[in-house]
Amino acid sequence: MAFIEIRNLFKQYKKVTAVNRINLEVKEGELLTLLGPSGCGKTTTLRCIAGLEKPEEGDIIIDGKSMISGGFVQPAKRGIGMMFQNYAVWPHMKVYNNIVYGLRLQKISRKDIKEKAKDVLELVGLQGLEDRYPGQLSGGQQQRVALARALIRNPKVLLLDEPLSNLDAKLREKMRFEIKSLVKRMGITSVYVTHDQAEAMVISDRIVVMEKGDIVQIGSPHDIYEKPASRFVADFIGAMNFIPGEVVGVIPGTNEVCVRTEFSDKLLCRSTDGNVTTPGQKVYASIRPEDVEVFAEPPQVGENLFKGTIANKAYLGNFLFLFIDINGTTIRVQAPHQLPQEEGHEIYFSLNPQKCMILPE
């Protein structure tokens, strides 16, 4: 059952549409990520859920209760915990006072507050730092204070607004897993906003990709990566070669489509679900750099086998990065092995038809 339901949400800032009538459901206990470039409306959506923004139209239902149509519910009354991008840990209060700030406003005895604080400090690994001021903590520790503050009131919903974007790369990778396992252990329904696709892949049960105020795709990390709904999604998540072409026809009895491109009259591609493939339609034959196979010598057999020239070659340690030129089209390749050829030499490569998908123009 949907725990959070967003219905027809519409929000404008000075005539600029930030969120364009989106519908979305978050299941109970799910960790859902809103992913997209800056300005796509992901943060606005999150702030609408929190009640920090009032949408022009639409409704938000949390745990069966309407937050808007039945009278605007203030953020404080929504049963949410929130982590802000800059943590928003109050610099003039000690760690302990930061964490119990919200609890003190409720009618809870001092003893209970103390106990809860002890538990949550242990949970996020901040024991012994209660009496420090935020200025005396590292970025990672401040982030844990923010997390503890968001969790202490046992919220029904946890909202996270790019909580890791201020950390350095190493710590960020570590915290992804920590937050995920913590949230999963507590079973809190969570909405997570990020522009970092790798972060979204690691952390999410489902990803919602947004572009210019619209939802363009919802799916598991696997689905989003393997079956992107559009060129935008494919480009935003991971890297992708887009080879412009025109549909020639469907090969009968298979799921393969024949596409005419600059360098080949019959490039075989897998037709993705729902994509119409009428002959003559302009499409992109799309393949990820790591799915392109390269060969130093011409292989015996293989479909979609082509010969090109190495335009650029770079060694990145765990793999090789190539730009192959073929009749003016450049193909990006991530090759996992050594190659004898240098820049300017010829090379063979194959575009596996099952990995080569068709995306509408």
Add this chain to the structure above:
Amino acid sequence: MSRGNNFLSALLWSIIALLVIYPLSILIIESLKVSGTGDSGIQNYLEFFQDTYYLKTFWNTLVLSTMVLLVTTLFGIPLAYILARYRQRGKTIFTALILLPIVLPAYAGVFAFVIFFGKFGTMNLLLMNAGLIEKPLNFIYGFHGLVFIESLHMLPFIVLSLVAGFTSIDPSFEEAAEVEGASGFRRFITVTLPLCTPSYLAGAVMVFLWPFTDWLTPLILGQVDFLPSVAYINIAYHFTDAHRKYMGIVAVVVSSIVCITLFLLARWWVEKRKYTGLSKGTTAEGRVIEPGPLIKTGSYLYMYFIAALVLLIPIVLGLSAFSRRWVFEPFPTYWTLDNFRVIMMESPGLIKNSFVFSSIALIFGVVFGLPAAYIIVRTRVPGKDALDFMITLMLAFPGIAIGVSYLLAFWKGIPLATHWIIMPLALFSRRLPYFLRIAHASYLQLDISLEEASEVCGVGKFRTFIRISLPLLIKGVLVGVVMFFIMAFQEISTAIFLYRGGWETLPIGIYLNWHRGMEFGISAAMAFLMIVITFILLLIIARIGGGVLKAAWGPGEGR
């Protein structure tokens, strides 16, 4: 670093030594002299702190400072909150209006309120005519009037620094409190206000120091038992009585010590408490709220009220300036340009003097301020922090201390005071920080790599400064120039000690005309002229970009 920078720094220091350190040390030496003997000692100070009269003035001044701070804070917090947070029309105009007293000469306000709220002033006459009161009420003569007038004059300092504080708080600090369940008022008390304390304090200290500086307002209101007024009377009227003169100097030194101590304490506290948040910089206007209709109306009324009080100053002075024989009438009945004619005929030199002295002081200010800003912001010359410190300290120094010390120092030893050049020099050192702070603030925002790129291209430091830095800083520099001019133009507390016949400036003329019991109208006309000139200059600042001004007046140093 480079020899050029060291040389420049040495040059600036020698100017500071001549115009600040030397006269102030003479002031202290004089305060230690015992009259009638050639001895020196702390007798004067002992007497000062044992004499019930001097102790009373000291205590009075402290009470006045506290009251003024209390009143400005109480009225300033809501005002700053409205200006910083509520989205409403006409905000810019209101901001400009409410901040007007900061640039208006303090004495202009005093005269206006005397005319309006005086014993047979407009307010009393209107109330009596309406039959609401029998006898005139005492609105301003007394302690309460002093608190009222000084508070209105200093209100902008509190408001400006609080607005800077409110707008610079990262909105997420308050949003986090909102999510945690804190209601509006509670959020304000527990999060917003504490985060503003550093900015508040920067303004509060200026407010608290004002009664230790302003001798004129109490004098006009018939109150003399305050430190600066007593000092002024002792020194200006009893120059022949050596003992009273020395006691006056002691009062000046005591005021200065109080001012500097408090100023330094506030600075130290702000420095200690500077909250370095993690935010990557906030939106330009911070958090803005759309208030409900009731609150909106209330806040408008409140702004109108303060703006009306401020506007009273130019309006009343204008009425008085364009009329004659305005006595025992609520409003003038006889309109004339006579006052201006008298000014033009009898004392055109005043206007000329004001412009000439302020302009020369301004040239000194720029010639000193630009290299000083460069040294402080861009180099590591030893002692540059001390230089910054000395210059900023001049913000806290009472004008009367500078005036008296110049009088003592440049009369015998270095006889500068016999030449009119002493006037612009005194204005220059009195207003030293104004240009520098603004230039400094905009210099800090200039990315150093822009200058480095020029040096890498083979252009020397001086040419880089002229060709690259200065054009990029021009906005801040121009605002600083105009601001300095305004502040020099309205200066009186230093100049009054140094002027000789023929050197009178407009502010001095205003004071003298009032003091000699001549026509009030001429004083009013002069004050009105000053307001008009100041207002034009303010418009110029607004044209250039008032934002720079806000940045410079914002909390703490080095913003």
